[in-house]
Amino acid sequence: MRTDIDTLWVFALASKCRAFTQENIAWSLLIMALASMAIALLHWAHPGGPAWGKYKLKKGYRTDARTIPGPRGLPIIGSMNLMASLAHHRIAAAAKTCKAKSLMAFSLGDTRVIVTCNPDVAKEILNSTVFADRPVKESAYRLMFNRAIGFAPYGVYWRTLRRIAATHLFCPKQIKAAEAQRRMIACQMVDMFKNHDQSFTVRGLLKRASLNNMMCSVFGLYYRLDSLSKEVEELRGLMLKPRAKSEPVRQPNHSRTPSSKRWRNPRFRGCFAVSSRPDKLSDADMIAVLWEMIFRGTDTVAVLIEWILARMVLHPDVQSRVHDELDKVVGVSRAVAGSDITAMLFLNAVVKEVLRLHPPGPLLSWARFAITDTTIDGYHVPAGTTAMVNMWAIARDPELWADPLEFIPERFVAKEGEMEFSVLGSDLRLAPFGSGRRTCPGKNLGLTTVTFWVASLLHEFEWLPSDDNTVDLSEILGLSCEMANPLTVKVRPRRH
Numbered sequence: 001m002r003t004d005i006d007t008l009w010v011f012a013l014a015s016k017c018r019a020f021t022q023e024n025i026a027w028s029l030l031i032m033a034l035a036s037m038a039i040a041l042l043h044w045a046h047p048g049g050p051a052w053g054k055y056k057l058k059k060g061y062r063t064d065a066r067t068i069p070g071p072r073g074l075p076i077i078g079s080m081n082l083m084a085s086l087a088h089h090r091i092a093a094a095a096k097t098c099k100a101k102s103l104m105a106f107s108l109g110d111t112r113v114i115v116t117c118n119p120d121v122a123k124e125i126l127n128s129t130v131f132a133d134r135p136v137k138e139s140a141y142r143l144m145f146n147r148a149i150g151f152a153p154y155g156v157y158w159r160t161l162r163r164i165a166a167t168h169l170f171c172p173k174q175i176k177a178a179e180a181q182r183r184m185i186a187c188q189m190v191d192m193f194k195n196h197d198q199s200f201t202v203r204g205l206l207k208r209a210s211l212n213n214m215m216c217s218v219f220g221l222y223y224r225l226d227s228l229s230k231e232v233e234e235l236r237g238l239m240l241k242p243r244a245k246s247e248p249v250r251q252p253n254h255s256r257t258p259s260s261k262r263w264r265n266p267r268f269r270g271c272f273a274v275s276s277r278p279d280k281l282s283d284a285d286m287i288a289v290l291w292e293m294i295f296r297g298t299d300t301v302a303v304l305i306e307w308i309l310a311r312m313v314l315h316p317d318v319q320s321r322v323h324d325e326l327d328k329v330v331g332v333s334r335a336v337a338g339s340d341i342t343a344m345l346f347l348n349a350v351v352k353e354v355l356r357l358h359p360p361g362p363l364l365s366w367a368r369f370a371i372t373d374t375t376i377d378g379y380h381v382p383a384g385t386t387a388m389v390n391m392w393a394i395a396r397d398p399e400l401w402a403d404p405l406e407f408i409p410e411r412f413v414a415k416e417g418e419m420e421f422s423v424l425g426s427d428l429r430l431a432p433f434g435s436g437r438r439t440c441p442g443k444n445l446g447l448t449t450v451t452f453w454v455a456s457l458l459h460e461f462e463w464l465p466s467d468d469n470t471v472d473l474s475e476i477l478g479l480s481c482e483m484a485n486p487l488t489v490k491v492r493p494r495r496h
Contacts, residue, residue: 048105049078051112055382068114068379069098070105078107086477088362091115092393101393103377111135112385113367114376117393119400119428121377125387126428126436128376131368134438135386147285148292149441150366160281161289165441169217169293175445179338181216182449185209186456187335188225193457193491199466202309203486206302213449214297218290219254254287295479297442300360303482304450305457307358308351310487312463314471315407319463322347323494326459332495336455341448344455349412351451352423352430357407358473359432360480362392368438391432392481400429423447461491 046053048070071094073079082090095104101117116122125131132154149165152158168174189209205225212223281289312319329343330336341348368387375381396404402411414420421427424443425435433443440446457463465471466488474484 044072044075047072048112049073049107050076051078051107051110052105054110055112059382065380066378068103068105068381069100070094071098073107077109080108082106083108086475088390088392088477088481091363091388091390092117095390095393101397103379108386112382113388114381114385115388115390116377117390117397118377119394122389122391122394122428122431123435124376125368125389126364126425126431126434126438128374128436130370130372130374131387132437133369133371134366135369147288149289150292150296150438154371154437162441164281164289170442170445172444175448176338178217178445179452181213182452183335183338183456185213185216185225186453189453190456190460192225193461194493196491199468199488199490201486201488203302203306203483206305207298209453210302210449211294211298213301214294217297217445218293254290293442296440297446299479301446301449301453303360303480304351304354304358304446305454306483306487308354308450308454309457309463309489310471310473310483311350311354311357311407312458313465313487313489314473318350318407318409319458322350322458323462326455330455330459336452336459338448338452341451341455344451345413346409347455347458348451349409351447351454352412352421353407353409355423355432356395356401356430357405358475358481359391359395360482361432361434362390362477362481364389364391364431364434391430394428395430395432460493460495462494464490464492466490 044050044053046056047067049072052068052070071079071082073081079094082094084090091104094106095101095115095117098104102121103118104115106113106115116125134151146152149158149161152161189205192205209225212225215221215223312322325344325346326336329340370381370383370385370387372383373380376387381387394400398404402408412421421430423430423432424447425431425433425439428435433440433446467490469485469488471487472483472485475481476484
């Protein structure tokens with residue numbers, strides 16, 4: 001009771017004081033609101049928006065520092081609209097409007113962001129040790145990706161993961177060893193496509209084939225395309241099902257032994273051999289790495305093949321030239337072999353041209369994070385800034401590519417005496433798998449799988465437009481940038 005009496009006494013005294021009248025309280029709140037609004041507007045008025053304005057006011061303006069151009073967006077939230085659907089389109093348009101293709105600043109709430117649509121500046125960012133980290137989002141934690149190769153902090157643990165990937169998972173010897181598995185799945189796809197005498201969509205079968213391939217690569221488990229598996233369907237559901245933010249992410253049980261035929265898998269066994277060293281990985285670490293491989297490896301391969309087949313349907317002259325090359329290199333008496341692919345110069349050019357026009361990760365999948373202050377393109381970039389590379393915009397820049405919106409695979413056919421154009425990160429005009437320390441570790445495996453499967457499907461069939469649906473090249477940005485409307489086609493067998 002004493003506490004209650006003391007409290008009442010304080011309020012009674014306060015009510016007698018002029019300073020605590022309702023009118024003065026209202027004025028005080030109004031002044032505070034106006035002051036907050038003024039500060040927010042002051043932050044917002046800076047190029048790049050509120051996050052950059054807040055940093056500049058806090059650190060003080062340097063008279064010798066150049067200001068990175070960029071849109072202000074809205075007070076407080078900045079340019080959140082740029083990250084809505086088809087963010088690579090929106091960011092490219094904003095950079096053009098602000099005349100900031102080289103480097104543009106914008107704000108996502110309190111997060112400072114820079115983005116480039118220039119290959120030279122992209123190289124500065126991607127090859128810099130300052131940008132060796134990634135900003136870890138809530139979704140990455142919920143998927144355990146913070147312990148996987150893509151999001152792990154730069155340091156000893158991340159280098160351990162990269163060593164495992166380079167030595168046991170994606171080295172040339174292991175890619176070669178998986179050739180029989182790729183050939184087997186290609187044969188199953190061909191058999192299933194042969195059963196269609198009407199128009200059909202290809203996406204479902206491509207994604208199932210890609211997932212089966214990853215399950216075989218990661219676990220050594222073999223599943224047939226023409227039969228459903230509980231384990232595979234569970235994984236497909238986890239990857240394809242849209243999720244509310246509040247819904248927890250269910251992890252697949254890698255600990256149980258699925259009831260299916262087990263192949264010998266030296267890559268998977270090698271990972272566990274490494275985990276017995278002093279820098280051993282925990283079970284949670286291993287699950288995160290394997291889950292990331294399945295999650296990323298499945299989607300990208302299937303999406304890219306669908307884009308390639310769409311372009312073959314739209315450009316029958318290009319498809320005819322690929323068929324001629326296949327008949328010359330492979331012939332019609334046998335199926336495509338892995339050794340044929342290096343001789344298929346035009347087919348490889350087709351794959352590169354599709355990667356240029358339809359990169360699965362148009363913003364290079366994930367951003368980079370500045371761990372210290374640095375200078376990019378002559379501009380001061382403070383620690384804690386998120387950096388992006390708009391590879392989609394770079395690959396369509398008319399200053400870098402002749403007729404950039406046209407599908408011209410011939411641009412990637414090296415003339416006599418010329419070096420073949422590499423898409424693996426050395427030339428930032430087209431680096432769909434990234435570059436530098438954080439380049440995609442599975443890029444060689446993914447490219448090998450895509451090229452072999454496309455060669456097999458084109459060797460066996462002529463791909464024709466559907467009677468009912470035209471090919472729609474509209475995009476939708478999810479895990480990868482895929483066709484908004486699944487490709488519907490007809491096929492005509494070429495080999496009997």
